[in-house]
Amino acid sequence: MTELGQYLREQRQAQGISLEELQRTTKIQARYLEAIEEGHYDALPGQFYARAFVRQYAEALGLSAEEVFQAYEKEIPQPTVPDEIPSRMARSKHVSTQKSTWARALPKVLTAVVIVAALIALYMLVIRFLPSDDGERSDDASPSVQTENMAPEEQPDQATEEDVTQGNGTDSTEDASPDPSEDQEEQANEPTLTAEAGEGGIDTVYTLQDNAEQFVLTFEVSGRAYIGVRAPGGSQIIAQKTLAPEEGAWEVDVSSYETINLRLPRAYDTKITVNGVALSYDVDANQQKDQTLLIKKTSMPDAGES
Structure with missing residues (x-):
């Protein structure tokens, strides 16, 4: 067994991941993963696949593939350069041919752009100086204005309704004003997330107080990172993923559990939200x-208990 293979196996076993689970994550057959751990690179389909498989193996465990390559560069087979690489002269000729094609087409493209711009400018000038029919439209609209002005009799009725409202002592502003007690009740019902120091391999214990039935975790990463969501004790895997930034947010519903365990090898790259509440690392992730x-997850205490 090589030092690289021993290192990868120790990292996998430390995270409690079997070869079968790693096979589902990386899509690499378990026999190839075992060959990497044993250092039997000749069992892989080819030397080219050795570096690619090691990279996928390391990233699935939340490790930096570049750091692994630097530390164990001598152990990883180097891919051979294919014989059918075109010569530098042939490539330069192909590039120069493409450039000359563009050079010939560029004047035609610029000419077309100028013609289109001139047509658009001419169209705008024609629209600007054409006589408008605003006068006709204003004449058509005048009868409606006169009709509205010819019905002043309806105004006293409206005033009477307003007087009746004021006589009854009704104030609409009082009805629209918010009730402070309702605001306090809404704030009291918002979920809270508190932290305390953990023990026995747990860095931090968080308590979510929320009356909602759902228990949802949302993960976002700034760099490619492994995330393991497990049942209490860490033996049963609920969900796991090596998340990349371009994939966006990853949501995991754990409503059937009251307590969950999170394994984060790259916590400094991982942002977590619990039922909409942002989790702040009690232990500095950097x-x-x-x-x-x-x-x-626990229910919030009743107002009478607080």
């Missing part, structure tokens, strides 16, 4: 990059 968190 100081401790690899973290294990425990999140417990």
Whole structure:
């Protein structure tokens, strides 16, 4: 077994991931993953696949593939350069041919753009100086104005309704004013997330107080990172993913659990939201990059209990 293979196996076993689980994540057959751990690169389909498979293996565990390549460069087979690479002269001729084609087509394109711009400018000038029919439209609209002005009798009725409203002592502004007690009740019902120091391999224990039945985790990453969502104890995997920034947010519904375990080898790259509440790392993720968190969901206390 090579040092690289031993290192990858230790990292996989530390995260509690089997070869079968790693096969589902990387889409690489388990026998090839085992060959990488044993250092039997000749068992792979070709030397070209050695670096590609090692990269996928490392990234699935949340490791930096570039750091792994730098540390174990001598152990990883180097891909051979194919014989059928076109010569530099042939490539330069192909590039120069493409450039000459564009050079010939460029004047025609510029001429077409100028003609289109001139037509658009001419069209705008014609529209601007054509006589408008605003006068006719204003004449057509005048009878409606006169009709509105010819019906002043309806105004006293409206005033009477307003007087009746004022006589009854009704104030619309009072009805529209918000009730402070309702605002306080809404604030009291908002979910909260508190943190305390963990123990026994758990870095931080978070308690979510929320009366909602749902228990949803949302993950976003600034760099490619592994995320493992597990049942309490960390043995049963609920969901796991090596998330890339371009994939956007990843949502995991764990409503059937009251407590979950999170495995985050690259916590500094991982942003977590729990039922819409942003999780703030109690242990600085830049100081401790690899973290294990425990999140417990409880109901909020009644107003009479607080």
